[in-house]
Amino acid sequence: MAGFLLKRLLQSIFVVMVVTLVVSLAVRMTGDPALMITSGATNVTEADLARIREGLGLNEPFIWQYLNTLAGLFTWDFGRSFVGGTQVSLLIGSALPATLMLAFASLFVSILISIPLGIKAAVSRGKWADQLIRILSLVGLSFPNFWLATMMVLLFSITLRWLPPSGMNGFASFIMPAVTMGVILTATNVRLVRTTMLEVLNSQYIMVARAKGLSERKVLYKHALRNCAIPLVTYLGLQFGGLLGGVVVVERVFNWPGMGSLAFDAVSARDYPVLQSVIMVLSLMIVSVNLLVDIAYGLIDPRIRTE
Amino acid sequence: MKKNFAATALALILLAAPAYADGKLTVSSPQDPGSWDPIDTFLVNWASVGTNIYDGLTYRGPDMELVPGLATSWEELDEGKRIRFTLREGVAFHNGEPFNAEAVKFTFDRLLGEEGGKGPQQSNYTSIERVEIIDELTVDFYLKAADPVLLTKLAGYGGMIVPPKYVAEVGEEAFNLNPVGTGAFKFVSYSPKVGIVLAANPDYWGGAPKIAELEYRFITEPSTAIAELQSGGVDLVIPPTIPIGMIPTIKADSNLELVTTAGPTVYSLRYNTRDGITADERVRRALTMAVDRETIVSSILGGEAEVISQLQGSRSFGFDPDLEPLPYDPDAAKALLEEAGVAPGAQVQIDIRGNDATFNEVVQAVSAYLSMVGVTATIQPYETNVLLNDIIPQGKTGAMFQQSWGGWTFDYDNTAYSMYHSGEKWNPYDSDPELDALLESQRPMTDRAEREAVLQQIAGYAFERNLEMPIYNLNAIYAINTRVKGFEPAPDSRMKLNEVSVD
Numbered sequence: 001m002a003g004f005l006l007k008r009l010l011q012s013i014f015v016v017m018v019v020t021l022v023v024s025l026a027v028r029m030t031g032d033p034a035l036m037i038t039s040g041a042t043n044v045t046e047a048d049l050a051r052i053r054e055g056l057g058l059n060e061p062f063i064w065q066y067l068n069t070l071a072g073l074f075t076w077d078f079g080r081s082f083v084g085g086t087q088v089s090l091l092i093g094s095a096l097p098a099t100l101m102l103a104f105a106s107l108f109v110s111i112l113i114s115i116p117l118g119i120k121a122a123v124s125r126g127k128w129a130d131q132l133i134r135i136l137s138l139v140g141l142s143f144p145n146f147w148l149a150t151m152m153v154l155l156f157s158i159t160l161r162w163l164p165p166s167g168m169n170g171f172a173s174f175i176m177p178a179v180t181m182g183v184i185l186t187a188t189n190v191r192l193v194r195t196t197m198l199e200v201l202n203s204q205y206i207m208v209a210r211a212k213g214l215s216e217r218k219v220l221y222k223h224a225l226r227n228c229a230i231p232l233v234t235y236l237g238l239q240f241g242g243l244l245g246g247v248v249v250v251e252r253v254f255n256w257p258g259m260g261s262l263a264f265d266a267v268s269a270r271d272y273p274v275l276q277s278v279i280m281v282l283s284l285m286i287v288s289v290n291l292l293v294d295i296a297y298g299l300i301d302p303r304i305r306t307e
Numbered sequence: 308m309k310k311n312f313a314a315t316a317l318a319l320i321l322l323a324a325p326a327y328a329d330g331k332l333t334v335s336s337p338q339d340p341g342s343w344d345p346i347d348t349f350l351v352n353w354a355s356v357g358t359n360i361y362d363g364l365t366y367r368g369p370d371m372e373l374v375p376g377l378a379t380s381w382e383e384l385d386e387g388k389r390i391r392f393t394l395r396e397g398v399a400f401h402n403g404e405p406f407n408a409e410a411v412k413f414t415f416d417r418l419l420g421e422e423g424g425k426g427p428q429q430s431n432y433t434s435i436e437r438v439e440i441i442d443e444l445t446v447d448f449y450l451k452a453a454d455p456v457l458l459t460k461l462a463g464y465g466g467m468i469v470p471p472k473y474v475a476e477v478g479e480e481a482f483n484l485n486p487v488g489t490g491a492f493k494f495v496s497y498s499p500k501v502g503i504v505l506a507a508n509p510d511y512w513g514g515a516p517k518i519a520e521l522e523y524r525f526i527t528e529p530s531t532a533i534a535e536l537q538s539g540g541v542d543l544v545i546p547p548t549i550p551i552g553m554i555p556t557i558k559a560d561s562n563l564e565l566v567t568t569a570g571p572t573v574y575s576l577r578y579n580t581r582d583g584i585t586a587d588e589r590v591r592r593a594l595t596m597a598v599d600r601e602t603i604v605s606s607i608l609g610g611e612a613e614v615i616s617q618l619q620g621s622r623s624f625g626f627d628p629d630l631e632p633l634p635y636d637p638d639a640a641k642a643l644l645e646e647a648g649v650a651p652g653a654q655v656q657i658d659i660r661g662n663d664a665t666f667n668e669v670v671q672a673v674s675a676y677l678s679m680v681g682v683t684a685t686i687q688p689y690e691t692n693v694l695l696n697d698i699i700p701q702g703k704t705g706a707m708f709q710q711s712w713g714g715w716t717f718d719y720d721n722t723a724y725s726m727y728h729s730g731e732k733w734n735p736y737d738s739d740p741e742l743d744a745l746l747e748s749q750r751p752m753t754d755r756a757e758r759e760a761v762l763q764q765i766a767g768y769a770f771e772r773n774l775e776m777p778i779y780n781l782n783a784i785y786a787i788n789t790r791v792k793g794f795e796p797a798p799d800s801r802m803k804l805n806e807v808s809v810d
Contacts, residue, residue, distance in 0.1 A: 030690070030692060030693075031692030031693070031696055032692075032696060035692075035695070035696050036692070037348075037349065037426075037427045038349060038427040038430070045430065048427075048429065048430040051424050051425075052425070052426070052427065055424070055425040081341055083339075083340065083341040083342075083348070084339075084340050084341020084342030084347055084348055084483065085341065085342050085347060085425075085483060086341045086342065086483070086484075086499055090499060091499050091500065094498065094499060094500070094501075095500070150530065153531075153534045154534075157534055157537075157538040158534055158537045158538050161538055161539070164535075164538070164540055165531060165534035165535050165538050165540060166526060166531045166534065166535055166540070167501070167524065167540075168501075252527070252528055252531075253528060253530075253531060254531070255524075255525075255526045255527070255528060255531050257498075257500045257501045261500060261527075262500065264527075265339075265500070265527070270692070
């Protein structure tokens with residue numbers, strides 16, 4: 001078990017290093033932050049630019065800059081933003097909770113919709129309800145989420161004035177972003193619930209439960225759903241990682257002060273420290289979730305450990 | 308704890324405000340500058356907020372007239388190499404610290420010293436050699452060379468006066484996030500990437516604000532900002548947010564109003580005057596005459612722009628009102644092309660910024676017009692950074708390339724020197740000793756009328772040589788909720804909101 005853990009851990013560290021290295025290198029090929037900072041200024045001389053670059057620490061060797069960023073994980077000092085000199089840890093400190101809360105809310109929305117629908121589809125397999133749910137989930141999957149977001153804003157914010165169109169300010173502000181993200185997840189989750197449910201429903205213990213004369217409701221929710229939970233939870237864990245990466249568009253549409261918005265602004269401004277740190281923190285979280293899932297598998301199924 | 312403190316502070320300020328200061332104005336601004344220190348950034352959206360927190364020695368409002376700010380008068384001495392300012396009496400910073408000569412000296416020592424060197428503002432004020440205190444309310448600015456634009460520059464950005472004791476006390480870091488100035492509004496709270504909240508300064512020397520609270524929210528996405536405006540979440544959306552395509556949405560909503568004024572930015576396609584067919588002045592003139600710029604402005608820009616003959620708008624110092632844009636005349640253009648020996652089917656490449664949707668449409672129209680006189684244009688979009696920092700400075704452009712340009716100083720020198728002087732980054736192809744001499748000659752002039760005449764001469768000279776195809780001067784576009792009263796659009800987005808009230 002120790003060997004398996006060590007192997008997975010080393011793989012994870014390697015992935016984080018590669019991701020951050022590629023991002024750090026790539027962003028440096030796209031332009032000079034000193035020029036971005038001084039754009040609009042008049043009479044900027046080469047000497048001014050050199051002075052600003054020096055101040056930003058851009059004259060240090062790349063590998064040193066990169067290692068400094070990595071070191072931030074241990075010291076929680078990610079340097080300063082090139083825009084205004086704000087401490088990156090301060091920015092991430094406020095953006096990360098915003099993104100995490102949105103991700104959890106989206107998962108919650110998705111679970112809330114997909115479990116009843118998935119069960120309904122499985123129970124009425126082949127009937128019209130099943131067909132309808134499957135078609136709907138296909139439609140949901142093919143929705144561009146920015147379109148859905150815009151339509152919701154049009155209806156609930158501008159026409160009805162029920163919900164705030166942007167920002168993170170209280171419960172009401174969570175509804176539209178969480179539903180937008182949740183709908184996309186729901187489409188896949190409904191199918192997952194349906195498939196696992198079908199498998200479980202064909203098993204012998206369900207037959208026994210029915211034979212005992214338990215109500216259909218009890219059979220479904222007490223016996224069948226619990227057994228569906230294992231693959232579902234695993235899958236949701238993996239989805240959570242994906243959610244963190246997929247928030248950029250939704251955060252932007254709803255002006256959500258999260259990691260996606262932070263990354264987007266950082267790319268536009270060539271704000272290396274912010275971008276590198278955001279990517280590092282996000283990739284670390286995604287890798288950690290995957291690692292936990294791996295470990296959980298290993299604990300449950302001895303065959304995986306010895307692989 | 309922190310929140311409680313901010314809330315209490317806000318409550319106290321609200322209680323202290325006079326009875327007529329009532330109501331809250333919420334502004335949508337597209338960018339968070341990250342620091343509220345005047346010397347740290349060069350973002351126009353810093354100034355949209357900063358103008359309300361700080362004052363400069365001079366002030367320039369929406370009418371673009373330079374008037375007294377924290378200095379009540381000034382005198383240019385020693386052939387423009389020394390300026391004596393008399394300071395306003397009885398002004399205090401928001402923390403109670405008095406405004407005096409020492410604060411002025413501190414501000415500029417800091418800007419021109421090590422702290423200022425870390426930011427982009429220093430380069431704008433390098434003509435100042437030192438500031439000397441004469442007495443409590445008099446300072447002398449010693450200049451290395453006369454700088455005709457300096458008085459304008461003192462009205463904003465790096466020239467904003469900061470409190471010496473406060474900065475020393477709290478340190479640079481805390482000052483960035485907790486600004487204190489002499490302005491019409493006091494700082495209350497700031498959350499990075501979310502917004503900043505200000506409260507009225509009832510003792511403001513320029514008149515107490517008519518609203519109690521002023522909040523800015525940072526909203527980058529134009530459609531989101533408009534949705535907030537439509538649903539009442541914000542009252543005012545400031546430039547550069549609203550794209551031309553959204554103007555009809557605002558006009559259709561009876562609660563909203565579109566307020567525009569000629570802005571600082573001019574759009575042009577500059578010519579490669581060194582190589583290819585555009586090296587010939589006649590060809591350049593022909594290409595300019597082949598394009599119906601009036602129609603482009605009325606149909607693509609919704610009329611929110613003005614056709615220009617020179618690389619500046621009508622609000623700019625140095626603008627020559629007598630210089631009419633070349634007429635749209637495809638027949639004359641064809642004749643000129645023939646005269647220059649350009650056969651039909653000649654190719655030109657137009658390099659543009661890939662992310663500018665509106666200008667992209669404009670260039671497609673330009674390309675269509677050019678095809679009507681037998682010139683085939685291919686449009687080459689670049690990532691903005693690549694175009695600005697590699698393709699143009701290295702002289703790797705096609706026959707024509709996009710130049711959008713505008714400085715908040717509204718002084719033609721800023722544009723003309725960068726565009727036309729030999730060896731400048733933005734001038735990769737042309738070298739004209741006569742033009743260089745003209746450009747250099749106006750810089751030391753302290754007589755405004757004399758300098759304006761030279762600037763107009765430069766505009767005329769560039770026009771005669773057809774160095775670019777000037778296209779339009781874009782309006783600064785604001786959208787407001789009709790409950791906002793007394794709002795005047797600032798061409799440079801630096802709006803002071805003490806005269807604004809809300810219903």
